[in-house]
Amino acid sequence: MTAATLTTAPAAPSPTSAPVPPPAGGVAAAARQSVAMAWRGLVKIRRTPEQLFDVTLQPIIFTLMFTYIFGGAIAGSVQDYLPTIIPGILVQTVITTSVVTGTQLREDMDKGVFDRFRSLPIARIAPLAGALLADSVRYLIATTLTIVMGLIMGWRPGGGVLAVVGAGLLVMFVAWAVSWIWAFVGMIARTASSVQGISMLIMFPLTFLSNAFVPADTLPGWLRSFVQVNPVSHLVTAVRELTGTGTATSEVTWTLVGAALVVVVLAPLAVRAYMRKA
Amino acid sequence: MTTNAIEATGLVKVFGRNRAVDGVDLTVPTGSVYGVLGPNGAGKTTTIKMLATLLRPDGGSARVLGHDVVREPQAVRALIGVTGQYASVDEDMSATENLVLFGRLLGLSTRAARTKAVELLEEFGLSDAARRPLKQFSGGMRRRLDLAASLIARPPLIFLDEPTTGLDPRTRNQMWDTVRRLVAEGSTVLLTTQYLDEADQLADRIAVIDRGQVVAEGTADDLKRSVGAQALQVTVPTTTPPGGAPPADAAARALAAVTGHDAARTALGGPDADGSVRLTVPLESPDHVADVLLRLREDRVDILGLSLSRPSLDEVFLTLTGHTAEQQDPEAENPNETPKVQVPA
Incomplete structure (x- = not known):
């Protein structure tokens, strides 16, 4: 068959540029677009509250379970274990929650609406930053519930209210930073369940092979050296010191530096991977 | 004005071993409806995705309203609206929430985005469903909302990827009216379709795509003419009159x-001697119909029927590609696709 091109191309049309659109607007516009995307995330959470099961039930069940199981064995009594376990369980629960960000992002990206986001003249980082921002709500719920559970069970943090709030914010910030890792994994993984698998494979040993549940000096030497360099241990120690005595030690600084480093490295990687999908 | 909304040359996209788009040239004049016609898997959607900056071409180049799709994607994105089965709205949000979200992303304040959402829902007859979950939307409502979401910034160029696939005839006609209105308001529309009558009804120009290549381009009439002239069909009885x-x-x-x-x-068959024969001749000019009728009267030939037909786009497609457009929805077929002049005997 012949390619029947029936008409000659229109005579030399010099494509006059259409009115140039307003410039993208830089950082301010990107921030505004991220906030709009975060609003979308909040609407979705409000629409499907059942996705908050993990951040509501897990803090309650884990706190009860671990405290009563390990309390007597590790600290002699439940009451004496609380200052150790509450910071530990707080870190473990909230950090693990960040995994959901990656799996949900992966699921979300397979939907048609993400193609529309890509076709809009918006900052490329906005859909990712918005999703991560909205998930702060999850960390807030998990943090609050764990702390309240601890208080109900008799935990009396010596650091005072401000120190406890500060510790909660620190944990939330680290969880947010870590969620960039899962956002990146979400971009490069093929399915949501593989994101779940990969991240659990990393998170499970990282949170349990730390000083979250047991004092590191009871461990065999090789394990102790791992636990001592594990960034999760530094966060747990920072939170313990904050809530216990109200002092912010160098552990806080190191944790903040580490978390910022994760964001600086992973955020560009995640955005690059996201754009490549386009 | 000779400005072109789209100028694409030699677009190529390769997925693995499959050359999904294999050297497509397109020139879409501003202010027109341009139809890209082809069966499933012909490369229509891939072509649109490249023009809409959703896919990076592996070869060739394209300018959309004067901006290169690879070098200036953000400039292109500011000028286009994309509606397709992939570029849709968020299922988990209400119609209003979707439109507010896209309005805010495009730089409107929350209040302005709300006003715009109300306007658009009104315009597309969705006001009553504004708060209903999208899962309860019919196919036609979804498609209208998808389109409304593309029109927040009133982009001068709108991509519609199979806007009526799966819609019932009435809803499809509504969508056609909407497309016509957009163009009347000055927009340029590039639409893909597997329905031949849709291209015939809406498009000023049509490119027929098959296996990633443009196999024909022109107006619907051009395409029909390329297949053959009009045909005159005369039906006569088989019974010979006495002495004739x-x-x-x-x-x-x-x-x-x-x-x-x-x-x-x-031979049209029929019971025993009552059969009939249809005679078909190509016709250069419709004027000849009158001459034929006069001549038949002079020769005292009784005829049973006479019809004038142009080849349908179906036949065009068959001739150009060697196969019919697949997956035709019989319900959506337009019985009046072929203009016919029926002259009773």
């Missing part, structure tokens, strides 16, 4: 005298 010649022979002589073509005969 067989009607088929007499009619064939009359047709040959007027048009200069030998008629193709098709």
Whole structure:
């Protein structure tokens, strides 16, 4: 068959540029677009509250379970274990929650609406930053519930209210930073369940092979050296010191530096991977 | 104005071993509806995705309203609206929430985005469903909302990827009216379709795509003419009148005298002697129809029927690609696709 091109191309049309659109607007516009995307995330959470099961039930069940199981064995009594376990369980629960960000992002990206986001003249980082921002709500719920559970069970943090709030914010910030890792994994993984698998494979040993549940000096030497360099241990120690005595030690600084480093490295990687999908 | 909304040359996209788009050239004049017609898997959607900056071309280049799709994607994105089965709205949000979200992303304040959402829902007849979950939307409502979401910034160029696939005829007609209104308001529309009558009804120009290549381009009439001229069909009885010649022979002589073509005969069967024969000749000009009728009257040939037909786009597609457009929805077929002049005998 012949390619029947029936008409000659229109005579030399010099494509006059259409009115140039307003410039993208830089950082301010990107921030505004991220906030709009975060609003979308909040609407979705409000629409499907059942996705908050993990951040509501897990803090309650884990706190009860671990405290009563390990309390007597590790600290002699439940009451004496609380200052150790509450910071530990707080870190473990909230950090693990960040995994959901990656799996949900992966699921979300397979939907048609993400193609529309890509076709809009918006900052490329906005859909990712918005999703991560909205998930702060999850960390807030998990943090609050764990702390309240601890208080109900008799935990009396010596650091005072401000120190406890500060510790909660620190944990939330680290969880947010870590969620960039899962956002990146979400971009490069093929399915949501593989994101779940990969991240659990990393998170499970990282949170349990730390000083979250047991004092590191009871461990065999090789394990102790791992636990001592594990960034999760530094966060747990920072939170313990904050809530216990109200002092912010160098552990806080190191944790903040580490978390910022994760964001600086992973955020560009995640955005690059996201754009490549386009 | 000779400005073109889209100028694409040699677009190529390769997925693994499959050359989904294999050197597509497109020139879409501003202010027109341009139809890209082809069966499933012909490369229509891939082509649109490249033009809409959703896919990076592996070869060739394209300018959309003067901006290169690879070098200036953000400039292109500011000028286009994309609606397709992939570029849709968020299922988990209400119609209003979707439109507010897209309005805010495009830089409107929350209040302005809300006003815009109300306007658009009104315009697309979705006000009553504004708060209903999208899962309860019919296919037509979804498609209208998808389109409304593309129109927040009133982009001068709108991509519609199969806007009516799966819609019932009434909803499809509504969508056609919407497209016509957009163009009347000055937009340029590039639409893909597997429905031949849709391209025929809406598009000023049509590119027929098959296996990643443009196999024909032109107006619907151009395409039909490329396949053949109009055809005149005369149906006569098989029974020879007493003392006369067989009607088929007499009619064939009359047709040959007027048009200069030998008629193709098709026996139409019928019970025993009551059968009929259809004679078909190509027709250069519709004026010849009157001459044929006069000549038949002079020769005293009784005819049973006479019709004038142009080839349908279906036939065009078959001729150009060697196969029919697949997956046609029989319900959506337009019985009046072929203009016919029926003259009772």
